[in-house]
Amino acid sequence: MSVSGSNSRALPWALVTPALAWTLLFFVLPFIAMGFSSLTAHEGGGFTSANYSQFFIDPSYWRAMVNSLEVTAIVTVISILLAYPFAWILAEMVPERWQRLALMLAVLPFWTSYVVRSYSWLLVLAQNGVINRALTGIGVIGEPLQLANTRLATVTGFVHFFVMLLTLTIFANLKQLSPSYRKAAADLGAGPVRTFLHVVLPLTLPGIMVGAFLTFVLCIGDYITPQILGGNNELVMPQLVMMQIGRRGDFPLASALSIILMAVVTIAYLACARWLKIERA
Amino acid sequence: MRAIVRLAAWLYAIAIYGFIFLPVVVLVLFSLQATSFPIPPFTGPSLRWYQAVLSDARLTSALVNSLLVAVLSSLASVTLGFLSAWGFARFVLPGSAFLRGLITLPLTVSYLIIGMGLLVLFNWAGVPKSLVAAGIGHVVINLPLCFAIIYSQMGDHQINIERAARDLGAAEWKVLLMITVPVMAPAIFAGFFLSMTFSWDEFVISFLLTRFETTLPVEIWNLLRSGLNPKTNAVGSLVFAVSIVLVVFFELTLLRRKPA
Amino acid sequence: MSAPLVDIRNVSHQFGQLPVLKNVSLAIDPGSYTILLGPSGSGKTTLLSILGGFVTPSEGKVFIRGADCTAVPPAKRPTTTVFQDYALFPHMSVGGNVGFGLRMQGVDGATRAAKARDALALVGLAAAFDKKPHQLSGGQRQRVALARALVIEPAVLLLDEPLGALDLKLRRQMQDELKAIQKRVGTAFIHVTHDQEEAMALADHCVVMNDGRIEDEGPPERVYARPKTRFSATFMGESTILAGTVTGVKNGIVTASTAVGPISLPGASPAGATVALAIRPEHLALGEAKRAVALGSAKVGDVVFQGSFKRVLATSTLDPALQFIAKASASATVQAGDTIAISCNAQDMILLAD
Known part of the structure; x- marks a missing residue:
């Protein structure tokens, strides 16, 4: 029942209008501006759909989108596969009183600057970085491996971040499960493996889907990690967008590419909406 | 068999911890490097790169800029977020679900795209690039977060508490200041803290919307162009240390404020 | 009789399309x-929300002390509400909670503290002044909420299921205290509950x-002895309901035909009307025709030991739809499966229009 003692009609609108106005002015309006911009020609202005058709015609643009999707898919799958058992160990095997500390430690590097985090991986993966020096030192390899400026480096940087994020969300999910579910399953004769497969996993699946979606959205829109770790050998969409602004000041093309990127995320959202809704219910 | 499984699990956990900490340890270790390259072998410890950072006017002013933008944009986000959450939670407004969806919509859009949109708009409207422009962008990303956190905490119990205050004769603004804000303080605090950390660490919007005066992440990015440099390690380690202190501080204060 | 303190006239209310109050009128006396x-x-x-001012009724008027309060906001009417979840301000001390209403009236700190202490003493919590609400037990929070509402001396105190969150033992204990406090302060209390025992224990x-x-x-x-409707006969305590049709009325005696035969009892009803005869459990006698009106025999389905008595459920052998609810002494030997005769006195039967 949302009946209030106040009879004033103006008050509620006075409360919500500033936030709505801000959203309209600095989120919706920029979006419209971007839409208009994407339909104008960079040279000489005028209405055109060339910015969009360029994306579909030029295979190097296509390639960037395919790279983005591939990297994002790989990162999402690897991160979940690494984070789930880790979160499970933290939630089930670490004694209760140490759990908070264990979790805080597990996400500590979260709080390094996001630019610095990618840079740190560069230190590790560089030609004469920690890994190459260690491997050549013990004689496993003769020549340093090309680790930086590869897709492997981009994926490593991303996975590092998302393992922390997903550990947090999956841990929270596992802790929310009432222990009586597991007791009930055990009571009804299910062993630990079957309890996990038939009870724990299905109940945490909605949370995993939300985490996966979050990973997808954050990963596909990120510029820093691929730029620092992947370099320019293999461009992804955000790099392509930034390149249009940085090198050529081509706002219309950058706008068109941004809108295409957003369209892809929206399609992914609609595809996942079914699972994301389960969580909300 | 059981023992083997347990051992494997512990080894796995240690491996993940190792993976998570590897870059941070390398970062901090080589910030203490005595020579000019942050690569093995370790030649330190030395604090020369920290001195270099603290005497670099560009970096220190970027740090001040970052703090200013973070504090002010977070204050704006939490204020707008709180007022709108209160309005939507307490009053029946036409189209409420739609409007709430609109406010939270920026959460699902990449920072890059939000930054692009503002860049195109400001460019078109003739608004120059500045820290204010970046701050506006930071409110766009943090307002929905503050709104969502505070709105989710405004339950029926809070509604009854406010009703009780009105029933006992409190005017609307007194209900707000004496009851709602103190009772919602943990959620308001959480919103502010999260906004601070996101703004403090945000790169792409600041990169697109600032020019001469800029924020720390953008300045660090500029440093990166000179390749691997222990100075970058030092500034990164400093940022990390400040964040850890803040996190521990908030963790302790929030833990102490356990609600009934 | 004095003028009513609260006068509810023809109040109706809808939530959306759903009618929740249908033309309700009610008068409440001072001090009741x-x-x-x-x-x-x-x-x-x-x-109760309409009385408190949290809901404005769709139709009808509410007068308090003769003044039309229908659309007056809660702060400006002489009522205070004790909420079901107590709604104590978690960030204030108990003293701060109790003094809040006085603070809103601009009463100075010293007077406020003194009055708050008096109110806390009234509810037996004088020592809790400096505590925080979360340090108190459920029953103590309940008392603080009561003190907070009473300290501003409302004309009417509204209580929304105030004992609903307490366990049974505490609930019975708080009942007695509520009644004692109400007698002491003399304020009219209006108290909402779904617990009929609570209602019988507290209500004037x-x-x-x-x-x-x-x-x-x-x-x-x-209301218990002579309920006016079938609903009230079954909600306020249990009853056995015997359906019947009036066959004759003579000299204040109604005769109705029922599944267990014709029954005559005092009352008034037109011939041909369908009626219900309600009988309280303690008025049914079990065993060979002990009382004047025989109700046939019944097969005992269940006997539930309740401490001071046994609750007996039995199905009539004449009509399987007729369920008897009876009370037998704790030492009674009646068992499930027994077939027993059931009887009662004519004046203990309540004639209800169906």
């Missing part, structure tokens, strides 16, 4: 303890509500 009793969805809480005036209407109202003794 009124219970609004009904199942969930009966409209009792909505009626009991209002039975169902489906948005007042089914019955009056002193609890009368």
Whole structure:
């Protein structure tokens, strides 16, 4: 029942209008501006759909989108596969009183600057970085491996971040499960493996889907990690967008590419909406 | 068999911890490097790169800029977020679900795209690039977060508490200041803290919307162009240390404020 | 009789399309303890919200002390509400909570503290002044909420299921205290509950509500002994309901034909009317025709030991739809499966129009 003692009609609108106005002015309006911009020609202005058709015609643009999707898919799958058992160990095997500390430690590097985090991986993966020096030192390899400026480096940087994020969300999910579910399953004769497969996993699946979606959205829109770790050998969409602004000041093309990127995320959202809704219910 | 499984699990956990900490340890270790390259072998410890950072006017002013933008944009986000959450939670407004969806919509859009949109708009409207422009962008990303956190905490119990205050004769603004804000303080605090950390660490919007005066992440990015440099390690380690202190501080204060 | 303190006239209310109150009128006397009793969805809480000013009724008027308060906001009417979840301000001390209303009236700190201490003493919590609400037990929070509402001396105190969150033992104990406090301060209490024992224990005036209407109202003794409707006969305590048709009326004696044969009892009803005869469990006698009106025999389905008595459920052998609910002494030997005769006195049967 949302009946209030106040009879004033103006008050509620006075409360919500500033936030709505801000959203309209600095989120919706920029979006419209971007839409208009994407339909104008960079040279000489005028209405055109060339910015969009360029994306579909030029295979190097296509390639960037395919790279983005591939990297994002790989990162999402690897991160979940690494984070789930880790979160499970933290939630089930670490004694209760140490759990908070264990979790805080597990996400500590979260709080390094996001630019610095990618840079740190560069230190590790560089030609004469920690890994190459260690491997050549013990004689496993003769020549340093090309680790930086590869897709492997981009994926490593991303996975590092998302393992922390997903550990947090999956841990929270596992802790929310009432222990009586597991007791009930055990009571009804299910062993630990079957309890996990038939009870724990299905109940945490909605949370995993939300985490996966979050990973997808954050990963596909990120510029820093691929730029620092992947370099320019293999461009992804955000790099392509930034390149249009940085090198050529081509706002219309950058706008068109941004809108295409957003369209892809929206399609992914609609595809996942079914699972994301389960969580909300 | 059981023992083997347990051992494997512990080894796995240690491996993940190792993976998570590897870059941070390398970062901090080589910030203490005595020579000019942050690569093995370790030649330190030395604090020369920290001195270099603290005497670099560009970096220190970027740090001040970052703090200013973070504090002010977070204050704006939490204020707008709180007022709108209160309005939507307490009053029946036409189209409420739609409007709430609109406010939270920026959460699902990449920072890059939000930054692009503002860049195109400001460019078109003739608004120059500045820290204010970046701050506006930071409110766009943090307002929905503050709104969502505070709105989710405004339950029926809070509604009854406010009703009780009105029933006992409190005017609307007194209900707000004496009851709602103190009772919602943990959620308001959480919103502010999260906004601070996101703004403090945000790169792409600041990169697109600032020019001469800029924020720390953008300045660090500029440093990166000179390749691997222990100075970058030092500034990164400093940022990390400040964040850890803040996190521990908030963790302790929030833990102490356990609600009934 | 004095003028009513609260006068509710023809109040109706809808939430959207859903009518929750249907033309309710009710008068409440100064200094009385009124219970609004009904199942969930009966409209009792909505009626209390209308009295408190949290809901403005769709139709009808509410007068308090003769003034039209229908659209007056809660702060400006002489009522205070004790909420079901107590709604104590978690960030203030107990003293701060109790003094809040006085603070809003601009009363100075010293007077406020003194009055708050008095109010806390009244509810037996003088020592809790400096504590925080979360340090108190459920029953103590309940008392703080009561003190907070009483300290500003309202004309009417509204209590929304105030004992609902307490366990049974504490609930019975708080009942007695509530009644004692009400007698001491003399404020009119209006108290919503779905617990009929609570209603009988506390009320001077009991209002039975169902489906948005007042089914019955009056002193609890009368409502229990002579309920006006079939609903009130079954909600305020249990009853055996015997359906019948009136076949004759003579000299204040109604004769009705029922599944267990013709029954005559005092009352008034037109011939041909379908009626219900309600009998309280303690009025049914088990075993060979002990009382004047024989109700046939019944097969005992269940005997439930209740401590001071046994509750006996039995199905009539004449009509399987007729369920007897009876009370037998704790030492009675009746067992499930027995077939026993059931009887009662004519004056103990309540004639209800169906």
